[in-house]
Amino acid sequence: MPAGRIPEAYAAAGRRAVPVTLVAAAGFYLFRYGLGSPVAATYALFSAVAVGGLSRIPGTGRQRALLVLRLVPVCWVLVVIGTYLSVRTWSAVLGMLVVGFALAFAAVGGPRAAGAAPGLQLLYILPSFPPYDPGSLAARLVGTTTGLLLYVLASALLFPEPGPSPYCDRAARAAAQAAHCAGLLATPPHTVPRTDVEEAREDGHALRSLTVPEAERPAGPGVRDRALAHTGLATRTLLTRLAQLRLAPGQDPGPEVTVTLRATADLATATASCLHTGTSPVPAYEELVTARARLSLCSAAPVPALAPGFTPEVLRRHAAVLEIADAALAMGAAADLAVRGRHHGVELPPGRFWYASARAPVLWWHRVRGHAGRHSVFFQNAVRIALALTAARLIAGIDTLPHGFWAMLATLTLTRTTVDETWSTIRGALAGTLAGALLTAGILTLAGSDTTVYAAVLPVWMLFAFTVGPVKGVGWAQGLFTVLVALVFAQLSEPTWRLAGERLLDVLIGSVIGAVFGLLAWPRGAHDELRHAAAELLRRAAEIVVATSASVAAGGAVATPTGVPGRRSLGRAVVLAESAYAQYQSEPVRFGAPRARTLRGVDWQAVLIAGHHTLWGSGRLLEPPQPRLGPVAAEQAGALGERVAGRMLLVSAALDPGDDTPTAPPPRVDPAMACATADPADAPRLYYATTSWLDSLLIDLTRIPREGPADEPAPEPAPARR
Structure with missing residues (x-):
């Protein structure tokens, strides 16, 4: 950590430590000495x-x-279940397996659910150990409720801090920038200055989840979170399309194009206002729907060569502006749904906003079902921690460890998503615990049974531990916590120096259990899973590309009423790849791992964008009515789709060649190789919209292999220690 950031880190840790210390000490002293x-x-x-x-x-x-x-x-439910299941070892072990998995798997609900899961695990672990006394359930619930409510009051009232910029504000700024760019394109000289293009890129980058604080990320399964994430994706797409639109300076692009761009600017402005004030963008939305329909109608003739003035350049321009209008309509509808919920005023198009009318249990079921498989990192993490906690509870119940609770707590806090990270964490934790145990033995020997000393030192040490531990690392945290639990239990029973040795033994047992299950259950974490997920995404995308281009060539004969087959599979592949990528960002590169195995030269964000572009473009191109292409245009559209799909499969094979095959860098893709072709004379506007979509997918493929400095470099492996 840089030296200039150490005071800031300690200040942040201190702001979190003060409420915990005050509440824990007040509740403990109130019930221990007062009542x-x-x-x-x-x-x-x-x-x-x-x-x-x-x-x-x-x-x-x-x-x-x-x-x-x-x-x-x-928390009440967890304490009750843990209390009644703890009376028998087999029921306690079975309950730990089920509850441990459920709490860990709740991370699919977003960053806040994932952040709260370890604390909920602790509240279930605590009543699972002696004394096995269901008769004390009332006292347990009273203490739990008091501690939680006091923490709520302390957190809300102490150290008020300004919140980060909400995601709505970020999306509103990006929508306002889109309105500015669309307005410039609609007025002479019909160009966007480079400075505005850079600002649009920065505003779009600010909507990426990695740049948004965890508390503000729209990652939940509910309607508003899904719609807000949809708003961000549509706004980023709109900004990208506006930056790529090229109109001849000084040349009138045509009244239909100008009207559509002005309507796009109006809707973007109304969207920004909706995100700020809650005003529905219905008038601007309907205005753009009308303008888009007119632009689509004027170039939708089956053979535009019969209409004077409809050159291939004009049709390409119309296709590009129609894509811009589609992105703006999706942005406006999603923003209205995100702000107003089920009381939205915009008439939502079917299919894209399937979640708008679904109830919360159904949306949670969709999220859970999407991750209920061995290729989901959320599922892997839940299985790993549930099995480790179950094994710890079984050993504690059979061997009757003096303080088995500490062994399970060590398993919970020290198990990581990769075996190397787990081993590194355990080494530091054992060293810290040993130092803390030695200090604890000295304190218990000197103070003896004088609880006044422990009561006086406890709040000071607790504040120190919760301030320094998170900043200095797991070794310091375990050592300081070892002394802390000794100070607590010395006031609950007769203290002896053996307490320090029992703490060290329990941490050692919990560490070994965590290391074993870290080795057996997906030891490489998200590093390899991301390869599999990205390769599967590109395979599914290739199927959609072939089916969509074939349907366009056949006049919609291949598609079904819900689109081409396989769209749902591609959507699930995108979800799994996004979750694996999010975990990959938090994991270090495995020590000593070959560079090719971790694919350091891959831009994973480009893979995800290719999946989103495939879904959106396929749905847009297959909307009725479907004009029939001429023979030459149909043949070229089908051939272009197969070439793009072939290159997707090549990149997919390079990303996931198999567990026993060395991984090679993904091949370079030249867009001119696939789409360099003469304009057919029998091509309607749909043909140019299809080729524009395929061009964007090829651009995504060209960005997957990195050259030079990476936009998001993976962390370098730490130097090996002798």
Whole structure:
């Protein structure tokens, strides 16, 4: 960490540590010394530690407080289930398997659900160990509720901090920039200055999920989150199309094109206003629908050569402007749905906004079903942590570890998504735990049974641990936490120096369990899964490209009422690739891994964009009515689609050659090789729209192999230690 950022990191950690410390100490002292209830004291302290220390809920204090308040009933259920299932080892083990998987798999709900999952796991683990006393359930629930509610109040009231820019504001700025660019193209000299093109690129980049704070990412399965993510994708597409549109300076592009571009600018302005104030963009939306229909009608003749003035250049321009209008319409409709929900005013087109009328349980089911498979990194992580926690609970129940709770906590906190990262974490954790155990033994020996010393030191040490641990790393965190739990348990029972050794033994057992399951269950994390997901995405996209071009050539005879077959499979492949890419960004390169195996020279974002472009373009080209192409145009459209699909398959084969085959860099794709062809005389506007779509896909393929400095370089492997 750079030296200039250390104070900022400590300040951020301190702002999170103060509420946890105050709440945990207040709840613990209230029940332990004020009301004489050690059980409630334990649950009050660990509830605050779970949601404030172990959880990593993104956002400001108020945002975290609101989420924790919503999770209070879930915490009650976890404590109740854990209490009643803990009385027998077999029921506790089975419950740990099911609940552990469910809580870990809840990460499919977005960054906030993923951040809260470790804390919820702790609240279920805590009642799964002695004393096995269902009769103390009331005290456990009282302590849990007190700790959670006090944390909600402390997080909401202490250290108010300004929230990051909401995603709606980012989308509104990008929509306003799109309105500016469309207005420039609609007025002489019909060009966009380079400075405006750069601003449009920056505004589009600000909508990418990697540049958006986790708390503001529209990653949830609900209608508003899906619509807001749809808004961002459509706005980025609109900005890209506007930047690529080339009109001859000083030459009138035609009244239909000018009217469509002006209507696009008006809708973009109305979309920005909708995202800011909630005003529905219905008038501007309907105006663009009318303008687009007129532009489409004027160039939709089966043989435009019969109409004077419809040259191939004019038809290409019409196709490009129609793509711009389609992106603007999708942006306006998605923004209206995101802001107004089910009370939206825009009449949504069927298919693209399938989720608009679905209920929350149905949307959650779609999200869960999309990741319910071994190729989903969310599923892999859930299986890995559930099996590790189950094994830890089984060993703790059979061998009757003195503090099996600590072993499970070590398994939960030290297991990582790759085996190398897990091993590196365990080494630091064991070293820190050993140092903490030695310090703990000294403190317990010197203080003896004087609980006043432990009560006085506990809040100071807790503040220090939760401030320094997250900044200094896992070794410091484990060492400081070792002393912390000793200070807590020394006030609950007769303290002895053996407590330090038991803590070290439990952490060692939990670490070994985490390492074993990290080795057995998908040890390479998302590095290899991303290769498989990207290759599968391009294979599915190639099928869609061939089917779409064949349907265009045949006048829509190949497509079904819902589009070409395979669109749903491609959509699921895009979802899996996006989740694997998101986890890949958080994982280090495996130490000593060959450069070719990790495919450091691949722009994974270009792969994802190719999948989105395939879905959107296919749906747009197959909208009725479908004019029939002439023989020459139909033959060329089908041939171009097969060539583009062939190049997709070549890149796909390079990304995923098989587990036993060395990985080679993906081949370079030359767009001129596939689309360099003469303009047929019998080509309607649909032919040029199809070739424009295929051109954009080829551009995406050319960006997959990186040359020179990468836009998003993967982290360099750390130097090997002797």
